[in-house]
Amino acid sequence: MIRTQQLTKHYGKTKALEDLNLHIEKGQVFGFIGPNGAGKSTTMMILSCLLLPTSGTAYVGGYNVLTHPEEVRQLVGYMPDFFGVYDNLKTTEYLDFYAGAYFIPKSKRPGLIADLLELVNLSNKKDAYVDSLSRGMKQRLGLARCLIHNPEVLILDEPASGLDPRARIELREILKELKRMKKTIMISSHILPELAEICDQIGVIEKGRMLACGSVEEMALRVKGIHVLLVRVLKERERAARILEEHPQVKQVDDQRDHLRVMFTGSKADQAALLKYLLAEEVPVVDFSADKENLEDVFLAITERMGS
Amino acid sequence: MSWLERLRRFKGNPVHGKEFRERFRLRRTVWIMTIYLTVIGAVMLGFMYLELMDQSVFVPGEYRDFFIIFSGLQLVMIGFLAPGLSAGAISGERERQTLSILLTTQLSPLSIIGSKLISSLAFIGFLVWMSLPLYSFVFLFGGISPQEVATVFLFFVINIFFFGSLGLFCSTWMKRTGVSTVTAYAVTFLIVAGTGILIYFWAHFAAQLDWDLDHMLSFQLFVSLNPVYAFLTIFEDQLRNETMLKIDPWLIYACFYTAVSLLLIFGSAYLLNPLRRSRRKNDIIKN
Numbered sequence: 152m153i154r155t156q157q158l159t160k161h162y163g164k165t166k167a168l169e170d171l172n173l174h175i176e177k178g179q180v181f182g183f184i185g186p187n188g189a190g191k192s193t194t195m196m197i198l199s200c201l202l203l204p205t206s207g208t209a210y211v212g213g214y215n216v217l218t219h220p221e222e223v224r225q226l227v228g229y230m231p232d233f234f235g236v237y238d239n240l241k242t243t244e245y246l247d248f249y250a251g252a253y254f255i256p257k258s259k260r261p262g263l264i265a266d267l268l269e270l271v272n273l274s275n276k277k278d279a280y281v282d283s284l285s286r287g288m289k290q291r292l293g294l295a296r297c298l299i300h301n302p303e304v305l306i307l308d309e310p311a312s313g314l315d316p317r318a319r320i321e322l323r324e325i326l327k328e329l330k331r332m333k334k335t336i337m338i339s340s341h342i343l344p345e346l347a348e349i350c351d352q353i354g355v356i357e358k359g360r361m362l363a364c365g366s367v368e369e370m371a372l373r374v375k376g377i378h379v380l381l382v383r384v385l386k387e388r389e390r391a392a393r394i395l396e397e398h399p400q401v402k403q404v405d406d407q408r409d410h411l412r413v414m415f416t417g418s419k420a421d422q423a424a425l426l427k428y429l430l431a432e433e434v435p436v437v438d439f440s441a442d443k444e445n446l447e448d449v450f451l452a453i454t455e456r457m458g459s
Numbered sequence: 460m461s462w463l464e465r466l467r468r469f470k471g472n473p474v475h476g477k478e479f480r481e482r483f484r485l486r487r488t489v490w491i492m493t494i495y496l497t498v499i500g501a502v503m504l505g506f507m508y509l510e511l512m513d514q515s516v517f518v519p520g521e522y523r524d525f526f527i528i529f530s531g532l533q534l535v536m537i538g539f540l541a542p543g544l545s546a547g548a549i550s551g552e553r554e555r556q557t558l559s560i561l562l563t564t565q566l567s568p569l570s571i572i573g574s575k576l577i578s579s580l581a582f583i584g585f586l587v588w589m590s591l592p593l594y595s596f597v598f599l600f601g602g603i604s605p606q607e608v609a610t611v612f613l614f615f616v617i618n619i620f621f622f623g624s625l626g627l628f629c630s631t632w633m634k635r636t637g638v639s640t641v642t643a644y645a646v647t648f649l650i651v652a653g654t655g656i657l658i659y660f661w662a663h664f665a666a667q668l669d670w671d672l673d674h675m676l677s678f679q680l681f682v683s684l685n686p687v688y689a690f691l692t693i694f695e696d697q698l699r700n701e702t703m704l705k706i707d708p709w710l711i712y713a714c715f716y717t718a719v720s721l722l723l724i725f726g727s728a729y730l731l732n733p734l735r736r737s738r739r740k741n742d743i744i745k746n
Contacts (some may be wrong), residue, residue, distance in 0.1 A: 199563050201733045220734055221565065229563045235555035239481040251473025252564035296560070 152177040152304060152335040153198060158207035160193050160359075167193045169359040170207070175337060175352070177303070180330050182346035183339035185356035191339040192232060194356075195306045198337070199229040211304055225253070228297030232309040232339075236289055238282035242273060245281050245292065246299055253300035267295040271325055287318025294325060305329065307338045323349065380413040380422065382429070383438035391434045398425060410438070472570055478578035488582075491540075495586050499536060500593050503529050507596065523602035526594075527694050530611045533590065534690055537583060537618050538651060542643035545579040545626030547636040549731065554636060568731035572627060572724055580623045587615055610693050610709070617713045618686065622647060624720040624727075631727040654685040683708035684715055 153175040160168040168190040175181045183191045196202040197209050200220040208215060214222040237245060246264045255263065268274045271291040276284060284292060290310060297305055310326075311319045326349050329336060340346050346353060347367055354364040384391045392411055395404045400421055403414040415422065426439050482488050506528060549572075552558040561571060597603075626643040633639035661678060673679075682688050689712035729735055 196559075201559055201562060203734055217734060224563055224565055227563065229560070231556070231559055233556050234560055235557045237477065237481060237555075237557065239484040240477065244477075244480065248473045248477045249560075249564065251476070252561070252566050254565055300565075 152179075152212060153181075153337065154210045155194070155198075156208050158194065158197065158209055159205045160190070160197065160202065161205045166359050168197075168204070171356075171359070171361055173354065173361070173364075175335060177335050178333045179351045180326075180336045180338065180349050182350035182353040183337060183356060184346065184353055185339075188358075189356045190359040191356060192308050193359075195229070195231075195308050195337065195339065198223075199227055199306055200224055201229075225300065226302055227304045227306055228300070228302035229306045230293050230297050230308060230310055232312060234293055236281040236284075236292070238280070240281055241278055242268065242281055242284070242292055243277050246295060249296050249299045255300065263299070267298055270298070270328065271295045272321065285318075287314050287321065290314060290318065290322060291325065294322070298329075303335060305334050305336045305338075307336065309339055311340055378415045378417070378422070378441055380415050380425075381438065381440050382411040382413055382436065383409065384411070385435035385437050387434065391429065391436075394429065394432050394434060395425075398428065400425070472566065472574045474566070474571060474574035475578050475581075478575070479581070482578070482582060492586065492589065495536060495540070496589060496593070499529075499532055499590055502532055503593060503596070522600035523694070525597045525600055526603045526607075527691075529594065529597050530615075531690065533587060533615060534618060534686065537587070537615060538622055538647055538686070540586070541580070541583050541619050541622035542626035542629075542647050543640060544582060545576065545623045546630050546640040546643040548575040548579055548627055549630040549727070550633060550636040550639050551630070553634060562731070562733055567728075569725075569728040572631070572727045572731060576623055576627050576724065579627070580619050583619050583623065584616075587612075587619075607693060614690060614693060614709060614713070617716055621716040621720045624723040628723040628727045628730075631730045650684075651686055654681070655687065658682055658685060658688075679708075680711065683711040686712065689713075 153173065155171050155173040158168055158171040158173070159166075167188075171190070171194060173194075183194070185191050193202065197204050198211055198216060200216050200223050203217070208217070210216070211223045212226045214226070216223050237248070240248065243264050246267060247260055250260045250263065265274070265277075268277055271294055273284075273288060273291055273295065276288065281289065281292065294307075294310065297307070307326075311322055314322065326336065326338070330349055336349075338346065338350070350367065352364065352366055355362045382391065382395070388406065388411065392404045392406055395401050395411065395413055400417040401413055401415055405412040415425065417425070422439075422441075426436065429436050429439075503525070507525060510522075510525075549558065552561060562568070566574075622643075625646055626639070629639040629643040629646070630636070633642060658681065661681070665675070665678070683692075689709040692708040
């Protein structure tokens with residue numbers, strides 16, 4: 152659905168993007184990770200027909216973003232990292248304006264807007280002025296705006312930045328719903344664990360270069376050969392930690408108060424064997440799962456390795 | 460896409476509706492309307508009072524100056540408001556961080572520019588239309604032909620179009636509304652006062668060198684580009700007869716500034732397009 156070939160963007164002497172090759176399948180959720188200035192927003196802007204690349208090509212839905220921008224714009228819903236709203240409009244008027252900007256017939260708009268407001272949990276704010284909405288609500292309204300023309304691809308640049316934890320959770324739930332709707336989503340975030348739950352693939356980018364790309368698990372294994380496991384026990388947490396530390400495939404155990412975070416070097420079969428071992432040692436295990444919230448480790452490991 | 464389809468899309472362009480809705484919800488808009496009518500009405504009525512207080516006899520047809528002064532005042536207000544109202548149209552979107560989103564929609568840069576211009580100009584047109592009741596005072600005194608009235612209003616439309624396009628171009632070119640507004644006013648000042656000063660120096664220089672300016676085409680054309688001169692030639696037959704040009708100076712003014720306005724509009728659309736570079740067609744790959 153999204154493909155870039157040797158995509159490069161230079162701002163004067165600064166290399167914002169260098170030979171980026173990317174391939175995202177239809178219906179996939181792709182997480183883009185990288186520090187500020189890594190080239191995430193530049194890539195997203197090129198894919199949204201807002202920026203000319205210095206060289207290379209980018210395709211969305213098979214259309215070249217440079218030669219067929221109208222077709223690409225119809226396929227893409229773009230939400231920038233910072234965006235404003237029209238203060239003197241009500242939420243329904245705001246969405247109606249963008250529906251008009253995609254030439255959606257007037258007769259279809261009321262039903263469509265009502266559905267979108269329901270999707271983003273803003274039905275109770277349909278008559279509220281956009282200005283009066285909280286940041287989280289504005290972000291959700293922005294997401295509804297992205298969906299107004301039913302795009303196949305969503306490009307979301309740091310959609311959760313500046314949101315409080317509750318708003319982040321609400322946003323994540325909406326994104327999960329969109330994933331269920333088979334939308335192809337490209338999302339960037341600084342809050343790395345946020346991506347883990349919803350992403351099929353992640354790409355780590357730094358200084359304009361893609362350092363690594365793959366599923367979260369693959370990336371963890373590729374970099375360190377380590378899986379991060381979450382182990383919750385009913386009682387005797389310290390004894391459980393000691394037993395785990397003695398296991399040859401366990402590299403490290405961190406006590407996180409309500410659970411143990413275990414760095415484990417082994418396959419899925421080895422994980423099953425570890426659980427069996429804990430139960431044999433009569434450890435009262437109530438939860439044993441792979442922790443998807445290890446993106447920070449993955450990211451740090453990849454960028455550290457590149458740095459060294 | 461066919462021209463008919465383009466026209467249909469332009470007609471259905473949502474920017475006008477949004478702009479009108481936003482503008483008329485602002486308290487500032489009511490103040491602009493109030494101040495516009497108050498200033499223009501107070502000056503006109505005050506002038507009438509001073510002119511008529513010593514007159515014991517009323518002679519219809521001798522008071523065409525009222526109409527000229529009133530129309531001149533309208534022209535000044537247009538020159539003052541049109542660049543200011545359009546100078547924030549695009550830079551304002553940029554400052555509000557809504558421009559990038561607008562550019563990802565199906566609205567083309569030209570349709571965005573066109574609808575922004577229409578909504579800015581419609582408001583100024585609305586102000587002129589609002590002042591029509593004040594014209595009724597002037598019409599009471601007579602002395603003006605319907606043709607002159609129609610010409611003056613056409614002259615207003617051309618000026619609104621030009622100064623609006625100028626403001627819009629500055630707004631697209633400059634990043635900040637403050638800078639674009641100052642630039643638009645500076646160019647307006649250059650066109651009104653700058654050309655006037657140049658004409659003054661040119662005339663004095665020519666007088667010293669015994670040049671016959673009445674038969675110098677370049678001078679005649681240049682003078683016609685000054686809005687004040689072009690405006691006065693609508694009313695003054697003598698000014699029209701002095702020139703060697705075959706067409707009225709105000710018509711030269713109208714044609715020149717209409718052409719410049721169109722250039723400014725297309726230039727704005729070009730600057731607004733984020734993908735402004737030559738396009739190669741037939742570049743689709745299988746997904």
